Amino acid sequence: MTVETPPLLDFRDVSMRFGSTEALTGVDLSVNRGEFVSVVGPSGCGKSTLLRIASGLEKISGGTASVESRRIGYVFQDATLLAWRSVRSNVELLAELHRVPRAERARRAAEAIELVGLTGFENHLPRQLSGGMRMRTSLARSLTLDPELFLFDEPFGALDEITRERLNDELLRLFVQQNFAGLFITHSVAEAVYLSTRVLVMSGRPGTIGASFDVPFDLPRDPDIRFTPEFAALVGQISHALREGHR
Numbered sequence: 001m002t003v004e005t006p007p008l009l010d011f012r013d014v015s016m017r018f019g020s021t022e023a024l025t026g027v028d029l030s031v032n033r034g035e036f037v038s039v040v041g042p043s044g045c046g047k048s049t050l051l052r053i054a055s056g057l058e059k060i061s062g063g064t065a066s067v068e069s070r071r072i073g074y075v076f077q078d079a080t081l082l083a084w085r086s087v088r089s090n091v092e093l094l095a096e097l098h099r100v101p102r103a104e105r106a107r108r109a110a111e112a113i114e115l116v117g118l119t120g121f122e123n124h125l126p127r128q129l130s131g132g133m134r135m136r137t138s139l140a141r142s143l144t145l146d147p148e149l150f151l152f153d154e155p156f157g158a159l160d161e162i163t164r165e166r167l168n169d170e171l172l173r174l175f176v177q178q179n180f181a182g183l184f185i186t187h188s189v190a191e192a193v194y195l196s197t198r199v200l201v202m203s204g205r206p207g208t209i210g211a212s213f214d215v216p217f218d219l220p221r222d223p224d225i226r227f228t229p230e231f232a233a234l235v236g237q238i239s240h241a242l243r244e245g246h247r
């Protein structure tokens, strides 16, 4: 007999108003353990609002939004590093705020730095890093808290194509290795398909989930999958759904 575990994140009929602006309506969204769910949608349809609700920063106007875990990681488009702190000290910051003892904090930071491939750069300051390395530092900082649910708000949007693809590979590897569930916001349909087990298409406004696509490709994922006709076909279908919802 299999025991059903509740989804880590479960939104039912969620609506959200900001004054007279109806930002979200009738949003049903769940993220289970083992899932990496991406959300694509036109600008202003409420994607960031979804993440802010998930992280408890925003109170919903209607429906229910439950998050089962307290171990939540966040990575945003801006790496938000402290300029005067080294990579090591930036990576330790969250653990420090959570009052993790010094030796344990140092151990977790060293492990996270290794996981994101920044070993050797521990003493660098943020201004001495490339954009991709800053993002890796931000990712490592969240990994020190061993998140069960990871929320990503367009983390790679500002990076060049090659760096973005490399970080996509690294994130996929971490997803398989570290076993967290992910909710990932992006404007890139190809990125969403490559990273995810499921892609949701939002339409706006007010924003709602218009379509859901399961991604059938195995994990761990071969980077060359991006050049196959099956991959292109799925990207095409999702892009089409995005255009339909935009009308």
Ligand SMILES: Nc1ncnc2c1ncn2[C@@H]1O[C@H](COP(=O)(O)OP(=O)(O)OP(=O)(O)O)[C@@H](O)[C@H]1O
Pocket: 018, 021, 023, 041, 042, 043, 044, 045, 046, 047, 048, 049, 050
């Ligand atoms: N704090 C706020 N006060 C008022 N309106 C808000 C607030 N936050 C978001 N909104 C409105 O809610 C809608 C959704 O915004 P949100 O930032 O979630 O969209 P988005 O899909 O993430 O956009 P983008 O893709 O451009 O980042 C927008 O119309 C926005 O103006």
